[in-house]
Amino acid sequence: MLQLEGLKVDLGAFVLRADLSVAPGTRAAVVGPSGAGKSTLLSVVAGFLAPAEGRVLWDGRDLSGQEPGKRPLSIVFQDNNLFPHLSVADNVGLGLSPSLRLSKDDRARVAQSLERVGLHGMERRRPAELSGGQLSRVALARVLLRSRPLMLLDEPFAALGPAMRGEMLELVQDVAAETGATVLMVTHDPRDARRLGGQTILVAEGVARPPVATEALFADPPAVLRDYLGPD
Numbered sequence: 394m395l396q397l398e399g400l401k402v403d404l405g406a407f408v409l410r411a412d413l414s415v416a417p418g419t420r421a422a423v424v425g426p427s428g429a430g431k432s433t434l435l436s437v438v439a440g441f442l443a444p445a446e447g448r449v450l451w452d453g454r455d456l457s458g459q460e461p462g463k464r465p466l467s468i469v470f471q472d473n474n475l476f477p478h479l480s481v482a483d484n485v486g487l488g489l490s491p492s493l494r495l496s497k498d499d500r501a502r503v504a505q506s507l508e509r510v511g512l513h514g515m516e517r518r519r520p521a522e523l524s525g526g527q528l529s530r531v532a533l534a535r536v537l538l539r540s541r542p543l544m545l546l547d548e549p550f551a552a553l554g555p556a557m558r559g560e561m562l563e564l565v566q567d568v569a570a571e572t573g574a575t576v577l578m579v580t581h582d583p584r585d586a587r588r589l590g591g592q593t594i595l596v597a598e599g600v601a602r603p604p605v606a607t608e609a610l611f612a613d614p615p616a617v618l619r620d621y622l623g624p625d
């Protein structure tokens with residue numbers, strides 16, 4: 394379980410607070426106005442930012458001071474954090490070993506996870522030789538391989554069209570189901586939040602609110618969410 398306990402992140406002109414927990418295996422969309430602090434929230438969970446107050450706990454263990462690579466999580470950003478000079482297989486292999494010292498067995502697992510996301514035969518390509526959707530698949534193959542219990546996705550599919558986004562969201566759900574991971578996914582699209590089919594953390598007015606059922610939230614949105622969503 395992820396717990397944000399009395400958390401305060403202070404970026405000078407911007408302060409974000411959070412006091413919430415996310416039950417194991419929850420798929421939670423993170424929504425809210427631009428500049429509200431969604432990426433900041435993910436950054437503090439990931440360990441890129443240290444909180445001024447409070448703690449981030451995973452299964453009751455305080456993650457303070459633990460560097461991002463050692464935390465029990467995987468991250469996917471919009472640019473998919475792929476290295477342009479490395480092959481698809483090596484980009485995925487980094488999920489197992491940052492120095493790319495991979496055993497034969499590791500290589501087989503890389504191939505297996507690429508096959509799982511529909512990229513069989515593309516192992517030797519470089520990121521520049523792939524489409525946007527395929528790049529997202531590479532990033533998800535790495536997440537699958539790492540099999541960490543928490544997946545942080547920051548607008549991962551914003552550059553893709555609606556149909557492809559739907560496909561990718563299904564893949565995220567499959568990957569989360571296979572690894573049992575808890576998912577936090579920042580999105581600007583309420584349809585994506587609904588498609589994720591779980592809960593939503595609303596970030597607005599300096600606060601990340603506890604997760605609530607997505608359907609119920611969008612059926613009767615609080616004023617700040619209504620303003621953000623605009624007229625139907």
Ligand SMILES: Nc1ncnc2c1ncn2[C@@H]1O[C@H](COP(=O)(O)OP(=O)(O)OP(=O)(O)O)[C@@H](O)[C@H]1O
Nearest residue numbers: 404405406407425426427428429430431432433434
């Ligand atoms: N390194 C920083 N130093 C100071 N302020 C920052 C820093 N990074 C972000 N901010 C500010 O913190 C606030 C929250 O930014 P953040 O990127 O978390 O918002 P967001 O909800 O993810 O926005 P968007 O939806 O536009 O991506 C913004 O007002 C931003 O200007």
